[in-house]
Amino acid sequence: MMTIMKARYRLFATIMAGLVALGSVHSAVFAGNGHSQGSAAVDSARLRAADREPDAWMRAGRTYDDQRFSPLTQINAGNAASLGLAWYSDLDSDRSQEATPIMVDGVLYISTAWSKVKAFDAKSGRLLWEFDPKVPRDVGQVACCDVPNRGVAVWKGRVYVGGLDGRLIALDAATGKLVWSTQTTDPRLSYTITQAPLVAKGMVVIGNSGAEYNVRGFVSAYDADSGKLKWRFYTVPGAPGDPHTTPQLEAARKTWSGEFWKSGGGGTVWDGIHFDPVTDMIYFGTGNAVTWAADIRSPGAGDNLFTASVIAVDVKSGAYRWHQQLVPSDEWDYDVCSPLMSADLMIGGRRRHVLMQAPKTGFFYIWDAKTGETLSANAFAPQNWATGIDLKSGRAKVNPAVRYGVDRPAIIWPAPQGAHNWHPISFSPRTGLVYLSVTEQNAAFQQMPAQTFEIKDRVFNTGVIFTSDAIDRLYAAPGAPKRGLGASYLQAWDPVKGQEAWRAAYPEYGASGTLVTAGGLVFAGNHGGDFTAYDARSGRRLWAQPTQSRVLAAPSTYMVDGQQYVALLVGGRGPSTGQVRTSATSANNSRLLVYKLGGTAQLPNAAFKSAVALRLDPPLLTGSTERVIAGQQSFGKYCAGCHGVSAVADKAIPDLRFSPVLHSLTEWKGIVLGGARSANGMVSFKGILAEGEEENLYHYVISEANKAKAADEASKRP
Ligand code: CA
Numbered sequence: 001m002m003t004i005m006k007a008r009y010r011l012f013a014t015i016m017a018g019l020v021a022l023g024s025v026h027s028a029v030f031a032g033n034g035h036s037q038g039s040a041a042v043d044s045a046r047l048r049a050a051d052r053e054p055d056a057w058m059r060a061g062r063t064y065d066d067q068r069f070s071p072l073t074q075i076n077a078g079n080a081a082s083l084g085l086a087w088y089s090d091l092d093s094d095r096s097q098e099a100t101p102i103m104v105d106g107v108l109y110i111s112t113a114w115s116k117v118k119a120f121d122a123k124s125g126r127l128l129w130e131f132d133p134k135v136p137r138d139v140g141q142v143a144c145c146d147v148p149n150r151g152v153a154v155w156k157g158r159v160y161v162g163g164l165d166g167r168l169i170a171l172d173a174a175t176g177k178l179v180w181s182t183q184t185t186d187p188r189l190s191y192t193i194t195q196a197p198l199v200a201k202g203m204v205v206i207g208n209s210g211a212e213y214n215v216r217g218f219v220s221a222y223d224a225d226s227g228k229l230k231w232r233f234y235t236v237p238g239a240p241g242d243p244h245t246t247p248q249l250e251a252a253r254k255t256w257s258g259e260f261w262k263s264g265g266g267g268t269v270w271d272g273i274h275f276d277p278v279t280d281m282i283y284f285g286t287g288n289a290v291t292w293a294a295d296i297r298s299p300g301a302g303d304n305l306f307t308a309s310v311i312a313v314d315v316k317s318g319a320y321r322w323h324q325q326l327v328p329s330d331e332w333d334y335d336v337c338s339p340l341m342s343a344d345l346m347i348g349g350r351r352r353h354v355l356m357q358a359p360k361t362g363f364f365y366i367w368d369a370k371t372g373e374t375l376s377a378n379a380f381a382p383q384n385w386a387t388g389i390d391l392k393s394g395r396a397k398v399n400p401a402v403r404y405g406v407d408r409p410a411i412i413w414p415a416p417q418g419a420h421n422w423h424p425i426s427f428s429p430r431t432g433l434v435y436l437s438v439t440e441q442n443a444a445f446q447q448m449p450a451q452t453f454e455i456k457d458r459v460f461n462t463g464v465i466f467t468s469d470a471i472d473r474l475y476a477a478p479g480a481p482k483r484g485l486g487a488s489y490l491q492a493w494d495p496v497k498g499q500e501a502w503r504a505a506y507p508e509y510g511a512s513g514t515l516v517t518a519g520g521l522v523f524a525g526n527h528g529g530d531f532t533a534y535d536a537r538s539g540r541r542l543w544a545q546p547t548q549s550r551v552l553a554a555p556s557t558y559m560v561d562g563q564q565y566v567a568l569l570v571g572g573r574g575p576s577t578g579q580v581r582t583s584a585t586s587a588n589n590s591r592l593l594v595y596k597l598g599g600t601a602q603l604p605n606a607a608f609k610s611a612v613a614l615r616l617d618p619p620l621l622t623g624s625t626e627r628v629i630a631g632q633q634s635f636g637k638y639c640a641g642c643h644g645v646s647a648v649a650d651k652a653i654p655d656l657r658f659s660p661v662l663h664s665l666t667e668w669k670g671i672v673l674g675g676a677r678s679a680n681g682m683v684s685f686k687g688i689l690a691e692g693e694e695e696n697l698y699h700y701v702i703s704e705a706n707k708a709k710a711a712d713e714a715s716k717r718p
Contacts, residue, residue, distance in 0.1 A: 038128065038173055211288050263291065384399060384401075616657060
């Protein structure tokens with residue numbers, strides 16, 4: 001095979017040399033590698049030989065190992081200071097942008113919020129085509145964390161994207177026209193897809209999200225040509241007699257109690273699916289169980305397999321190979337769906353082929369990719385939930401003090417968003433370091449009384465209270481940690497030594513994806529809105545430019561016609577501090593930005609004229625204290641996911657405290673129960689809310705709006 005590959009590339013080289021001599025190379029015809037532009041002629045052989053095509057970035061993680069390391073060196077530590085914007089494109093989605101751009105055969109492919117796909121000429125930035133799957137906006141209600149999409153996969157002339165509504169969609173890479181589409185989930189249940197599909201052995205592999213709701217996790221593999229289901233792996237047992245039961249799931253059933261299947265069980269695989277052609281295995285991590293509170297979902301405890309676990313399956317059949325449960329009987333939303341990557345490392349004097357992950361839990365794991373043996377697990381961030389990891393069994397030694405109850409709240413590090421979440425990490429074989437965004441934060445948990453808790457459709461079913469007098473007392477106690485957001489930084493982690501090599505502080509709390517290059521550069525954005533290049537060995541800041549937006553996504557880099565580019569999607573929920581909306585089509589300056597050495601393009605610097613100035617103008621509070629307190633509880637349960645904790649929202653989803661609707665309970669009811677704004681994604685909560693609950697919510701928001709107004713006025717007094 002290698003010989004054929006070599007011959008094929010030699011042939012291309014010869015043809016290309018001939019064309020160059022004739023002066024007939026045209027970027028609209030050839031992409032510089034013999035493939036016509038837009039052909040997306042990616043296959044296994046080409047991906048396995050990706051290092052012979054350093055110019056391309058053919059999949060989200062670039063190579064099969066998902067290291068996100070580029071061999072390109074034109075942009076390097078010596079000249080990064082002269083980076084500038086080559087071109088940019090405004091996006092028409094004003095929600096979070098989380099995709100890594102893919103560049104193959106001269107075309108840059110991206111996905112954006114609401115699962116839209118766009119293809120650009122990678123050099124000029126000319127839009128070639130766009131595709132909108134027209135996801136029904138009410139699906140946003142069951143998407144835990146906005147409506148992003150983390151990227152596309154390209155394969156043999158097709159582009160694959162997961163629709164937020166659970167569809168897997170295949171497009172023609174040249175035209176953007178639909179080839180096939182299949183519903184991978186039960187649309188009646190609260191499933192969503194935000195991850196990039198993974199292509200392996202001619203199959204498209206995809207999981208789903210929804211473990212905060214009431215779903216059962218699974219991973220599916222579809223034939224890339226036809227869209228036919230090839231295999232499906234369920235991560236938690238179903239109801240007794242479930243036809244999908246395997247011996248492993250039957251064994252897993254013994255780690256649960258009660259009628260757990262009625263709430264789906266959870267364990268969704270919502271990101272981080274990895275294929276390793278060395279072992280021919282697919283690896284993925286699973287999310288939390290439903291509910292978060294263990295005493296509600298599985299009274300009397302049990303490990304609740306295979307939630308919060310990393311699982312290896314055979315790529316061809318989907319058959320179980322090994323698993324490691326990172327968090328036995330998780331209660332803190334410690335999904336282990338963070339990116340997985342494979343690498344060859346020298347460990348204990350031996351060359352080992354390993355799988356690595358930096359999950360939410362704050363421990364950096366290295367496993368033997370073939371056997372699943374835990375080779376190391378070292379804390380990369382503050383945590384108090386485990387006193388360590390037993391390497392022999394792989395089992396975490398859970399600190400009993402963090403197991404919370406109805407009368408026993410507990411403060412836990414890290415918070416549910418994790419010490420590191422989905423944000424792509426990168427590894428440089430040159431420096432031997434892994435580059436990741438770390439966020440430090442604690443959270444307090446208290447269980448809802450089991451008898452007052454009821455599993456409901458389309459809402460968070462955590463069984464947990466995050467605000468209470470008991471929690472306030474806990475934080476007020478001597479020696480308690482500071483409540484709220486902590487530090488966040490770019491960390492260079494030495495996986496072999498199991499320790500931090502350096503860190504560079506971010507200006508604002510939040511995480512972003514990373515990219516590392518053979519030019520000795522690490523690229524990362526941040527929530528302060530900068531896009532920054534760091535020296536990969538020292539962490540020294542070599543270049544930064546404002547993007548006018550929060551950056552969540554990871555950059556990628558590619559070369560066209562001898563010019564190296566760095567591409568990045570920007571856009572979070574709301575612009576970063578001190579920045580204003582500059583685009584008519586997007587509330588948060590969502591854009592695709594492409595940089596090169598000496599680039600001179602400029603972002604618009606004037607605020608978009610019709611941006612509405614927000615004004616706090618609530619009516620006086622007339623609701624009783626009881627109503628406000630009940631409304632606070634309901635808000636945490638039903639509203640906070642979109643409209644923000646304590647009713648403080650970002651700028652893409654309305655901050656209800658500023659809403660003129662607060663002046664009319666009738667209008668409020670028309671929206672909350674009547675579905676008057678369902679076309680915008682604010683669906684009716686009729687049948688979900690108990691009688692009078694909508695009114696409690698109304699008074700609670702008015703109360704919060706008046707508090708904010710009073711604080712605002714107090715701050716303006718001399
Ligand atoms: Ca989760």
